[in-house]
Amino acid sequence: MSKPVTAFDGHNDALLRMYLDTSGDPIASFINGGGRGHLDLPKARAGHLAGGFFAVFVPPAEKFDFSPMGNATYDMPLPPELELDYARTVTLGQVSVLLRLEAASNGQIVVCRTAGEIRAATARGALAALLHIEGVEAIDKDLHMLDVLYAAGLRSLGPVWSRNNIFAHGVPFRFPGSPDVGPGLTDAGRRLVAACNRLGVVVDLSHMNEQGFWDVAKLSTAPLVATHSNVHALTETPRNLTARQLDAIRDSDGVVGLNFSVSFLRPDGRNNPDTGFDIMLAHLDAMIERVGETRVALGSDFDGAMIPREIGDASGLPKLFDAMRAHGYGDELVERIAYGNWLSLLERTIG
Template sequence: MTDADLIPVFDGHNDTLLKLYMAKETDKEKLFVEGAPANWHIDLPRARKGGFAGGMFAIFPPPDPKSQRSSVPSAPGSDEPSAPELARADALDSTLAMASILLRLERAGALAICRSAADIRAAMAKGVIAAVFHIEGVEAIDPDLAMLDVLHAAGLRSLGPVWSRPNAFAYGVPFRFPSSPDIGPGLTDAGKALVKACNRLKIQIDLSHMNEKGFRDVAKLSDAPLVATHSNVHSICPHSRNLTEWQLGAIRDSRGLVGLNYATGFLRQDGTMNADTGLDVMVRHVDALLEALGEDGVGLGSDFDGAMIPAAIGDVTGLPRLLDALAARGYGRELIEKIAWKNWLNLLERTIG
């Protein structure tokens, strides 16, 4: 694919704000604008080269570094314990710090924080990265939801109630392979109130790290399309983080969307984090998602800067190689554009407005 016909990509999930937050450099804006370390996945120069038009920029409160469980396990296991809960004070500090980084990136002209689908379209038309303020794991939000109102006023338009650990709202599915997602209880009363508040405020609810009972609870309560921003197909890779047949059916019935996750442990049949993973495996998941959801229900949700991705992609500059692989599979340009960005924009029009 040449620069002349580069298809833009709007992506369902990245963890670049966490990378910036954890970086030792004090000038976070300069690091993003002028070029991040080579082992990062997204910065402004590489985004422009790869056709990255924007996406959900996640704020992920990292685990307590003193805990014994601080990251995604490197090898698959069927008995992986849940990550420990995170204290609200710690989550609040990191959440606000990453929100500040996002706001400063906007002031530096590196991106635009988009509060509606119209904002995203306007940013894309100007060639500015369209960033949707997203939180992955809402430990910073109090059960009375006062902080939700504050964050919404700052631009929050998408959230995943849990990462893969329990909190006051729900139970995140642990990283188990092979495993179903039917692990742990469903939403708490506070979680049910959160779903209703998100519907009222037009905040998208992301189900990617939700366990099965929590997923069912959201499906019963929410009046918005069901969305998994960065998940794959359980029948291909039987990881607890992936979506089973009934979950995909519920998403389809709600006219929702699933974003393909590039993390190799959620792509491969053996569940391993192994960069030597071919684009054909990614295409196989896209095939299955299209069969389950239809042409309007599939997008991309890379997990850039938050996971090991196939070496064939490398970083955001490798996005055209994935789209070329879809073209080689026989997908026409219209369908590729839907998967690359149009489906996300149409979905967001129905969730955040």
């Protein structure tokens, strides 16, 4: 029997789920288990998940309908830009959830600010949480809030979540579709990238349109990172990366994390949980061929997407690793994809 594989994940939306949960005590539920989400502490331990990027995401102020993603084709209008005050309230609320989660866990959950802290948490069996923001509408053009969030533990951010903001332009929810839509970074976005490089904050290119990707590639001194994106040649959604984008990640010695969202995995783009490991492995094969074995990792999108039924939740991660082995991946490669490649990237970015 193979030894358990330790994992570190590039993206989850558990903080938003807990922030929106008014049914009881979501923090206690995360620590003790029993909830409906993809991720909590018992599920993480069952799946040997040592930690990951815990995303803060501000949902649209009005309900956004994702149901068209079940159709053969779709082109969904994006919600409007957010008001700064609303975005700040929701962002700080979710950061507070993470800090309260750490405080209530008696050392079982740790907000980590360096790769060394993540390795130390893993060594003692604690869940390592790296604070990430997906769409930085809470940050002002003068970047004052960036300094505040950095002090609270922020070490990774995606300038956009698809909808446009004062920093950049995102990709639409469209199938089939190209990421080559609209302009890229604004002047404020260029200042944001420079500040992230100075502070040691990862700039996540998932959700950003192609021109914005190339603007970051030109400006940034750090490795290029897409925390939860797949291969456009296999699934023609704007959320996935073209061959040229993957080549740029390779050339910068960056990382791309495999997104478990079925609509970004399946060739037909449908939101269908009956999506087999063969489809996930096809994306992994294509990523490895394009960027190399040291630059592919996991970016599950737990609690933020429909994931394959065969995985189910974080406790199902070992099934994916078994499928990788059965597909011919050696133990060293599986361990790199599961954990080592993210830690190497973080050592070279956040320190």
